[in-house]
Amino acid sequence: MEHHYITEIQDEKYLLTNKTKGILALVFVVGLILAAVGAMNVKSQWNEHDGSSTTLTKTEKTEETHAVANKTGHVHEKSWVTRVWANFLMNSYYFMLFAVGALFFIAVNYVANAGWSVLIKRIAEAMSGYLPFALLTIIAVLAFGKNEIYHWYQYISNDFKEGSEGFDKILNSKMWFLNKGYFLIGVPAIICIWILFRTMLRRLSLNEDKEGGVKFFNTSFRYSAAFIFIFAFSFSILSWMLMMSIDAHWFSTIFSVYNFAITFVTGVTVIMFFTLYLKSQGYLEVVPDDVIHDLGKYMFAFSIFWGYIWLSQFLLIWYANLPEEAVYFNERLTPQFKPLFLTNVVMNFALPFLILMMRNAKRNPTVLMVAGSIILLGHWLDMYLMVMPGSVGEHSGIGLLEIGTTVAFAGIFIFIVLWGLSRAGLYPKNHPYILESANHDVGV
Amino acid sequence: MLRKNLIIGVYKEPDKLIDGVIKLRKQGIEVFDCFTPFPVHNLDREMGIKRTRLTVGAFICGSLGFLSGLVLQFGMMVFDWPMNIGGKPDSYLMLPSMVPVTFELTILFTAFGMGILFFYKSRMLHGVREDILDIRQTDDTLLLTVEADKLNGNKQDVLEILKNTGAIDIRDHIRQH
Numbered sequence: 339m340e341h342h343y344i345t346e347i348q349d350e351k352y353l354l355t356n357k358t359k360g361i362l363a364l365v366f367v368v369g370l371i372l373a374a375v376g377a378m379n380v381k382s383q384w385n386e387h388d389g390s391s392t393t394l395t396k397t398e399k400t401e402e403t404h405a406v407a408n409k410t411g412h413v414h415e416k417s418w419v420t421r422v423w424a425n426f427l428m429n430s431y432y433f434m435l436f437a438v439g440a441l442f443f444i445a446v447n448y449v450a451n452a453g454w455s456v457l458i459k460r461i462a463e464a465m466s467g468y469l470p471f472a473l474l475t476i477i478a479v480l481a482f483g484k485n486e487i488y489h490w491y492q493y494i495s496n497d498f499k500e501g502s503e504g505f506d507k508i509l510n511s512k513m514w515f516l517n518k519g520y521f522l523i524g525v526p527a528i529i530c531i532w533i534l535f536r537t538m539l540r541r542l543s544l545n546e547d548k549e550g551g552v553k554f555f556n557t558s559f560r561y562s563a564a565f566i567f568i569f570a571f572s573f574s575i576l577s578w579m580l581m582m583s584i585d586a587h588w589f590s591t592i593f594s595v596y597n598f599a600i601t602f603v604t605g606v607t608v609i610m611f612f613t614l615y616l617k618s619q620g621y622l623e624v625v626p627d628d629v630i631h632d633l634g635k636y637m638f639a640f641s642i643f644w645g646y647i648w649l650s651q652f653l654l655i656w657y658a659n660l661p662e663e664a665v666y667f668n669e670r671l672t673p674q675f676k677p678l679f680l681t682n683v684v685m686n687f688a689l690p691f692l693i694l695m696m697r698n699a700k701r702n703p704t705v706l707m708v709a710g711s712i713i714l715l716g717h718w719l720d721m722y723l724m725v726m727p728g729s730v731g732e733h734s735g736i737g738l739l740e741i742g743t744t745v746a747f748a749g750i751f752i753f754i755v756l757w758g759l760s761r762a763g764l765y766p767k768n769h770p771y772i773l774e775s776a777n778h779d780v781g782v
Numbered sequence: 783m784l785r786k787n788l789i790i791g792v793y794k795e796p797d798k799l800i801d802g803v804i805k806l807r808k809q810g811i812e813v814f815d816c817f818t819p820f821p822v823h824n825l826d827r828e829m830g831i832k833r834t835r836l837t838v839g840a841f842i843c844g845s846l847g848f849l850s851g852l853v854l855q856f857g858m859m860v861f862d863w864p865m866n867i868g869g870k871p872d873s874y875l876m877l878p879s880m881v882p883v884t885f886e887l888t889i890l891f892t893a894f895g896m897g898i899l900f901f902y903k904s905r906m907l908h909g910v911r912e913d914i915l916d917i918r919q920t921d922d923t924l925l926l927t928v929e930a931d932k933l934n935g936n937k938q939d940v941l942e943i944l945k946n947t948g949a950i951d952i953r954d955h956i957r958q959h
Binding site: 649652653656657659695696697779781782 | 823824826827831832833837841868869870878879881882
């Protein structure tokens with residue numbers, strides 16, 4: 339027979355060189371400096387901006403603010419710190435989505451008995467290793483930034499009685515869910531559960547490398563099924579608590595699905611980037627183009643899924659035009675946010691849809707990287723539009739602070755992933771489906 | 783009516799069929815077609831079949847559906863008979879409400895267009911006479927066919943290769959269309 343079948347996979351180990359470490363450290367430091375400079379800029383321009391946006395003199399302005407504060411009872415005067423924390427939350431959440439998206443990717447491939455993704459499974463595992471750091475950053479937001487970002491949190495701190503001034507009926511009716519206990523314990527607890535599952539799956543995978551046999555696969559299968567079940571609920575709750583509660587008066591039942599769409603498409607895109615990076619460095623030679631093709635299909639499919647969910651959320655609210663629902667999009671269709679709002683749809687749906695439609699595009703690394711960059715930047719913008727209008731409002735903007743924070747986070751994220759990759763072999767060599775992955779073929 | 787003289791090799795096993803295809807093509811003999819009762823991996827690649835252009839047809843059909851969806855709704859709701867439904871704008875700003883119908887028409891046109899194109903290209907339209915080369919091809923055997931007229935006198939080579947790679951039966955066949 340003349341067919342070329344791969345029957346053996348050579349062990350490979352990724353070496354995290356000092357040069358790479360240095361570059362990533364530099365990226366992190368540059369990001370921090372940019373963010374610091376940006377924060378100083380924001381601080382110095384904050385009051386100027388106030389002055390220019392209103393004709394009131396300073397005393398009048400202060401009096402008015404006090405009046406408003408007395409009326410609604412919980413208006414916390416926004417300062418430049420709000421913008422810094424909103425940024426921090428946005429990036430914490432965004433990079434956490436990559437990690438949990440990768441974990442979901444592993445689990446869903448186990449449950450589906452999918453063989454094609456086995457060779458790139460270690461990349462997804464290394465990405466999910468970012469979760470503990472994500473927990474730290476989210477805890478930082480909960481500990482120090484919550485009063486700046488979440489206005490409902492300021493409200494519940496005041497304990498208003500019904501009929502008293504500043505009483506907010508809507509927030510009061512949501513207090514069974516949006517309260518201190520659930521928020522401060524629930525959010526970290528959910529991420530801890532994910533870390534637990536991640537640790538179990540990773541340990542099984544590493545033991546499989548040592549001993550071999552199908553029992554690790556079977557156990558992983560059960561853990562994955564349990565994880566997907568728990569993930570569906572826990573991720574919904576997390577997205578309501580961290581993201582939807584920024585606009586606490588508003589609600590959307592499809593919001594968690596929307597967040598899930600972002601999770602999966604960005605997770606797969608980042609896996610694609612790491613695969614191409616390792617390939618360009620001379621690793622992962624065995625990974626066939628067909629595997630990358632399938633990743634491209636996922637990016638394509640889930641960009642469409644995101645567009646579908648985005649429209650489902652927007653169309654119903656736009657058509658029904660109920661004030662309590664439309665307020666969310668009202669905030670985002672102001673002259674300040676409208677261009678970004680429209681760019682969001684173009685970048686996350688229209689461009690990936692058109693670029694990745696053709697078969698050859700999904701097999702071409704350059705085109706994939708262009709489409710992947712558009713997807714990642716687009717969903718960054720998506721996050722921006724989720725967090726900023728509700729928390730910072732008209733003072734927000736995309737400046738050095740925003741760019742710097744993201745660059746710093748990216749430095750840490752890439753370091754953690756590459757470090758995780760260097761800790762184990764690049765291939766799960768005793769996985770029962772590894773040869774299926776190496777000989778993966780999607781046809782002509 | 784096109785007449786085609788075919789040499790048919792009947793195989794029992796897909797691996798032997800692929801072997802035959804590879805050996806024939808190594809000799810510079812193009813395979814006319816293979817008939818298999820189930821998909822055989824890598825067969826299309828070894829036969830040197832070019833990628834289908836069905837997807838291009840699908841894209842054109844889809845674009846047609848997309849345009850007709852937009853034209854239909856714009857024509858009716860903006861130009862011909864503007865209606866105020868639920869206070870929604872009757873200008874281009876009503877675009878979001880047009881998305882579902884446009885989407886459905888895109889899918890409908892793509893599916894129908896692709897189905898019709900596929901049946902047309904694979905000669906499965908109504909009224910086309912069926913052409914069974916060998917009655918066993920509807921059961922469990924695989925056929926390898928070579929066009930006899932395109933061979934430059936090396937028919938013996940073909941017969942030999944078919945025989946050596948394990949064809950259980952080799953026949954001549956005149957295809958009538």
